[in-house]
Amino acid sequence: MKKRLLSIILCAAMAMPGMAVSAKDDKEELKFWVFHSDKELEFFQNCVDQYNSEQSNVEVVLEQIPWDDYNGTKMATAFASGEGPDVFLVAPGLFLKYANSDVLMPLNDYIKPEVLEDFSESSIEGVSVDDEILAIPFEMELFGLYYDKAALEEASVEVPKTWDELYEAAKALTTDSRYGFTMETVKGTHQLFEWYPFLWQTGNDIYNEDKTAAALNKEGVLNNLEIKRKMFEEGYANIKPSRGNTEIGMLCEGETAMQINGTWAISQMQNNYPEMAEQIGVAPLPVPEGGEAASVAGGWKICANANSKNAEEAAKFAVWMFGDDPARMEQWCTQTKFAFAPRQSIIDANEEVYQQGLCAEFTNNILGTEQPEKRLPAEVSTILQDMLQSAYFDTSVSLEDTVTLAEESINDFLSSYDGAL
Amino acid sequence: MKKKRMAKGKKKEALTAYLMLLPDVAGLLIFVFIPIIYAFFISLHSWNGLSEMEFIGIQNYIKMAKDSKFINSIIVTVKYALMYVPSVFVLSLLLACLLHALHGKLQSFFRTAFFLPYAISTVIAGIVWSFIYNPMNGFLNQLLALAGGEKQRFLASTTQALPSTVVVGVWLVLGYNTILFLAAIKDIPHNYYEAAEIDGAGPIQKFFKITLPLVKDTSVFVLVMCAIGSFQAFDQINVMTAGGPASATTTSVLYIYDQAFRTFEMGYSSALAFVLFIIIMVLTLIQMKLMKGKED
Numbered sequence: 261m262k263k264r265l266l267s268i269i270l271c272a273a274m275a276m277p278g279m280a281v282s283a284k285d286d287k288e289e290l291k292f293w294v295f296h297s298d299k300e301l302e303f304f305q306n307c308v309d310q311y312n313s314e315q316s317n318v319e320v321v322l323e324q325i326p327w328d329d330y331n332g333t334k335m336a337t338a339f340a341s342g343e344g345p346d347v348f349l350v351a352p353g354l355f356l357k358y359a360n361s362d363v364l365m366p367l368n369d370y371i372k373p374e375v376l377e378d379f380s381e382s383s384i385e386g387v388s389v390d391d392e393i394l395a396i397p398f399e400m401e402l403f404g405l406y407y408d409k410a411a412l413e414e415a416s417v418e419v420p421k422t423w424d425e426l427y428e429a430a431k432a433l434t435t436d437s438r439y440g441f442t443m444e445t446v447k448g449t450h451q452l453f454e455w456y457p458f459l460w461q462t463g464n465d466i467y468n469e470d471k472t473a474a475a476l477n478k479e480g481v482l483n484n485l486e487i488k489r490k491m492f493e494e495g496y497a498n499i500k501p502s503r504g505n506t507e508i509g510m511l512c513e514g515e516t517a518m519q520i521n522g523t524w525a526i527s528q529m530q531n532n533y534p535e536m537a538e539q540i541g542v543a544p545l546p547v548p549e550g551g552e553a554a555s556v557a558g559g560w561k562i563c564a565n566a567n568s569k570n571a572e573e574a575a576k577f578a579v580w581m582f583g584d585d586p587a588r589m590e591q592w593c594t595q596t597k598f599a600f601a602p603r604q605s606i607i608d609a610n611e612e613v614y615q616q617g618l619c620a621e622f623t624n625n626i627l628g629t630e631q632p633e634k635r636l637p638a639e640v641s642t643i644l645q646d647m648l649q650s651a652y653f654d655t656s657v658s659l660e661d662t663v664t665l666a667e668e669s670i671n672d673f674l675s676s677y678d679g680a681l
Numbered sequence: 682m683k684k685k686r687m688a689k690g691k692k693k694e695a696l697t698a699y700l701m702l703l704p705d706v707a708g709l710l711i712f713v714f715i716p717i718i719y720a721f722f723i724s725l726h727s728w729n730g731l732s733e734m735e736f737i738g739i740q741n742y743i744k745m746a747k748d749s750k751f752i753n754s755i756i757v758t759v760k761y762a763l764m765y766v767p768s769v770f771v772l773s774l775l776l777a778c779l780l781h782a783l784h785g786k787l788q789s790f791f792r793t794a795f796f797l798p799y800a801i802s803t804v805i806a807g808i809v810w811s812f813i814y815n816p817m818n819g820f821l822n823q824l825l826a827l828a829g830g831e832k833q834r835f836l837a838s839t840t841q842a843l844p845s846t847v848v849v850g851v852w853l854v855l856g857y858n859t860i861l862f863l864a865a866i867k868d869i870p871h872n873y874y875e876a877a878e879i880d881g882a883g884p885i886q887k888f889f890k891i892t893l894p895l896v897k898d899t900s901v902f903v904l905v906m907c908a909i910g911s912f913q914a915f916d917q918i919n920v921m922t923a924g925g926p927a928s929a930t931t932t933s934v935l936y937i938y939d940q941a942f943r944t945f946e947m948g949y950s951s952a953l954a955f956v957l958f959i960i961i962m963v964l965t966l967i968q969m970k971l972m973k974g975k976e977d
Contacts, residue, residue, distance in 0.1 A: 332942045340730035340947065357945055361731035437818060445837075446923050448943075499837035499926075500816050515817075638944045646750075646928070653839055653926035 287319040288570050290577060293345040294322065295330035299531070303596040307588055311580060318573045320347070331449075339363065344567070346574040347581075349560045350395055352386060352633040353449035353641060358563070360637075360679040364394035365564040365571050370579040371396075378586070383602035386632040387561050389680045395561035398582035398589050399599035401522045402555045402626050403457055404542040406508065411438070411517040419543045420518075423487050426546040430496035433517035439498035441491060442516035444505040445652070447645045453558055453633055454505070454520055455648060458484045460554040460631055461547045466644070466670075471681050474670035476647075477663050480548060485651040485659050492652050512536045520545065522558070526618050527597040542621045544629065557630040559599060600627060637679060643669045717958065724952035729945040741952035751953060753928060754936035755960075757843065761932055762911035764847040769907045770900070773855055777862030778888065792863070796856035803853060807920030810849045811836065814921075836922050839929040846918050846930055853917070854910065858903050865899035866892060901972040905965055912961050933957050 294304050301324055308322045323345070325334050331354070338344045350358055358364050371393065376384065379397070387395040405426075407419060415433050420426040430440030444451040459465065462480025467473065491497035498516050503509065508525035510516050512533040529536060544553050562582050564574035582589050586606050593601040594613045600622070601607055607614065614623040636644070647666035650657055724741055726734040745751055776795060780788055798806065813820045814835035822832045835845045873891050882890065893900075915934045918924070924931035924939065931939070937957065941950035 336730050336942050336945065336947075357729065358731065361729060363731050439817065445926070447925050448923070498817075499834060500811075500814075502812075502815065638946075642939075642944050649925055649927040653837075653929075656839075 287316065288573065290318045290320045290347060290568075290570055290574055291345040292320050292322050292347040292577070293325050293330070293335070294349060295325055295327045297324065299596055303592060307581060311577060318570060318577070320577055342567075344565055346565050346568040346570055347578050348563060348565065350563050351449070351560055352558060352635045353453070354638075355387065355395065355561070355635040356637050356680060359389050359394050363566055365566040365568075365575045365578075366392040366394060367396065367564065367575055367579055367583065368393050370575050371583045375583060378603045378605050380602050380604065382557075382632050386635060395563035396578060396581075396583040397559060397561045397602045399559040399593055399597075400557040400602050400630070401524055401559045401599055402557055402622055402630050403454065403520060403522050403545060404555070404622060404626055405518060405545050406511050406521050406525060406540055406542050407518045408511060408514075409539055409541050415517075419541070420546045421543075422546050423484065423548050426518075427487055427491060427496070429518065430491055431494070434496045438514055439516045440496045440518060442498035442501055442505060442510055442519040443488070444520075445492075445499065445501060446504070447649050449641060449645070450504070450506065451648055452636075452641060452644055453556060455644075456556040456631070456634060457545050457554045460556075461545070461551040463552070466634065466636070466640070467674075467681070471674075473674065474667040476667050476670075477660070480551070482659050482663060483548060485648075485663070489652055489655065489659070493655060508540075509533070511540060523599050523619075523622055524597060526622075529618075537617065540618070542618050544626050553626075553629040555626050555630040556633050557600070558633040559602075637673070637677065637681070639673045639677075640670055643673070717955075720951045720958075721955050723948055724955050726948045728948040730947045731945075734948070737948070741949045742956070744949060745952055745956065750928070750931075751933070751936060754931050754933045757928075757930065758912055758914075758932045758934075760843060761847060761850075761914060762908060764844060765850050765911040765914075766904065766907045768847065768851045769854055769858055770903055772851065773858035773903065774862050774893075774896075774900075776855065776859040777866055778892065780859065780863050781866045792856075792860065794856075795859050798853050798855070799857040801853070803916035804920050806849060806853055807917035810845075810852075810917070811921050814845055837926060839926055842922055842926060842929045846914075846921055849917050849921065850911070850914055854907070858907070861899050861903060862896060865896040869895045897972070901969065904972070905968055908964055908968060909961055912957065912964075 292304075292308060294301065296304060301322075305322055308320045311320055329335070331351075335344070335348070344363070350364075368391075376393075383397040383400065384393060387393055387397055405420070411433055412419065412429075417429045417432050418425070420429040426441065433440035444454050459481060462478065462484060464478045464481055465475060468475040488497065492499055498510070501510055502515060505519070505521065506524065508519070508521055508528045509532065511519045511521070512529065529540060545555060547553055562578045564571060564578045568574050582592075586601075586603055589601050589603060590606045590610065593599045593606060594610050598613075598619055600614075601610075613619065643666050647662055650662045650665075651659055654662070723734070725736060725738060727737045727740070728734040780791055780795075783791060816822065816832060816834045816837050819835070821835065825832065834841060836842050869891065873895075874887055877887050877891060912932075913934055914932055915938065918930050918932060918935060919938070922930045924935045933953070934957070937950050937953045940946045940953060
């Protein structure tokens with residue numbers, strides 16, 4: 261009898277988890293892919309848990325995909341095989357690829373008009389095609405010139421304000437064991453992202469005004485490429501950074517004395533190099549003689565997969581995350597990491613945060629000079645990435661020839677392209 | 682009656698053989714032949730992996746013929762192969778001869794030591810060698826400085842990057858190929874060498890007249906596999922240089938990867954992959970034919 265009772269209890273105990281799962285299984289599952297880790301992943305998990313507890317239509321499942329796979333094979337093959345996530349994040353560099361393929365679910369019907377008004381105009385423009393809002397921006401990352409105060413003081417170098425001063429400073433700061441200046445050297449969208457401010461400082465842009473042809477072959481553009489080529493050639497710029505240039509560790513660990521980096525580097529420093537807080541400074545990017553200050557506002561956007569069988573629920577979740585209650589975006593931009601929020605109410609309500617330490621430098625001296633990161637067709641992006649590689653490293657080809665080749669390739673592409681630009 | 686029974690037995694034997702082969706053949710069919718055919722099918726379409734495929738015939742192949750970047754990647758690959766294949770062949774054969782001359786524990790020690798890099802993941806090897814090649818503080822430049830030499834840029838130089846990646850590629854497979862040659866050398870009857878010695882042959886003569894001809898099958902295998910390997914080099918190059926600086930190390934496979942996963946031209950990249958497959962197949966056939974011709 262005892263044995264029988266025990267078996268019944270054991271069977272019941274074993275069935276319990278199954279029952280719990282089957283209760284969960286009644287709901288449709290939404291796959292939400294992110295690439296973040298640590299504190300940022302925890303933020304997304306908390307949001308997902310909250311959403312799952314607040315409604316009973318769907319169960320959102322957060323999946324963390326390594327960074328390289330997120331932008332490469334995993335995401336591409338998942339979509340190609342019809343197994344793409346229901347909700348995912350997209351960077352401006354890849355936005356058009358998804359938009360032109362009708363993969364992004366229009367979100368206009370899910371965002372309240374008063375919320376939409378709170379977003380900056382340019383941030384919504386960057387995610388819209390033919391008046392359809394296809395993603396929600398939830399952060400604005402700006403670029404600045406980070407520098408090691410002690411190294412500059414030791415070499416009696418002022419923080420460079422112009423390109424010429426940047427070259428001279430890099431030269432003076434280069435030693436046997438440290439580069440004067442570090443920027444992205446690896447071909448890719450990040451290298452291009454870093455280059456936009458320097459392009460805009462010259463008063464130029466990638467296309468002409470009506471976007472019918474490339475407009476790169478200008479004196480200012482050539483000057484910028486020349487000064488960078490010179491710094492790499494003469495060894496004042498870090499020719500082989502030990503890691504990607506999104507990492508502030510290279511500056512904090514003494515590999516370089518100056519580094520172009522984004523607002524995300526502030527939280528990186530707080531988490532990994534708290535002892536360097538006083539030693540690192542940040543300034544606006546140097547400009548050409550007589551040029552205008554410029555920075556670029558990048559940052560990820562959340563979007564819903566239009567081909568998902570639960571596209572509507574996916575859209576609702578994406579909007580719930582960052583297009584409704586400002587609390588989540590506020591927490592993301594001011595506590596989880598440091599970034600400017602594309603919603604004015606958050607900027608206004610968090611003056612204290614935006615006026616702290618290095619954040620204040622960005623708020624007071626860089627914010628306002630930015631333009632949204634370009635959303636380019638992948639073909640144009642690749643042409644420009646090749647142009648930068650050749651300009652920086654291939655001294656056997658003149659800069660004029662390099663830029664002319666890029667212009668011709670872009671014009672050739674535009675002549676048969678009919679997607680959004 | 683006896684014949685019938687034998688025929689029945691043979692049939693049964695053949696059936697067993699086919700059944701034994703089935704898993705392998707099925708694996709090849711599912712994971713090799715069908716993907717090749719499917720890649721060819723995709724290559725006839727314009728497809729970015731997201732939208733519907735659009736049939737465009739041989740447009741991707743016409744585009745390829747005019748694509749200077751693809752032609753450049755083929756040139757880079759051929760340069761890589763020309764440095765990689767002879768280096769692996771000569772060095773592994775040389776090491777095998779040296780190891781053969783050693784005996785007992787000493788031979789075991791060096792055999793293991795040379796084989797060790799083969800057990801390392803190519804990605805890890807790429808990361809480690811990136812540190813070794815670092816232009817500012819890398820181990821190699823420290824050595825050069827000690828010897829009074831000038832610092833080199835290695836992976837950051839458009840001229841040195843490709844040879845630097847070849848060194849890593851060779852380092853990775855040297856041990857494996859050495860073991861193959863060592864096994865072949867050990868199979869050569871010792872009395873051949875004794876007879877040659879009686880006839881007054883020196884070590885060089887013994888190597889060219891006995892060792893080299895008698896390890897011919899292994900040589901063919903090593904050369905073919907190295908040639909294929911050089912045309913498929915990807916992991917360590919992607920980790921160390923990502924094809925840079927300025928496309929100096931963009932091999933064909935790297936270019937195909939770029940087209941597929943950075944430019945999202947799945948149709949075009951499939952066409953490139955299919956052409957690379959044909960190139961590798963033709964090269965292998967030529968190589969095998971040449972070696973066979975010499976043997977005959």
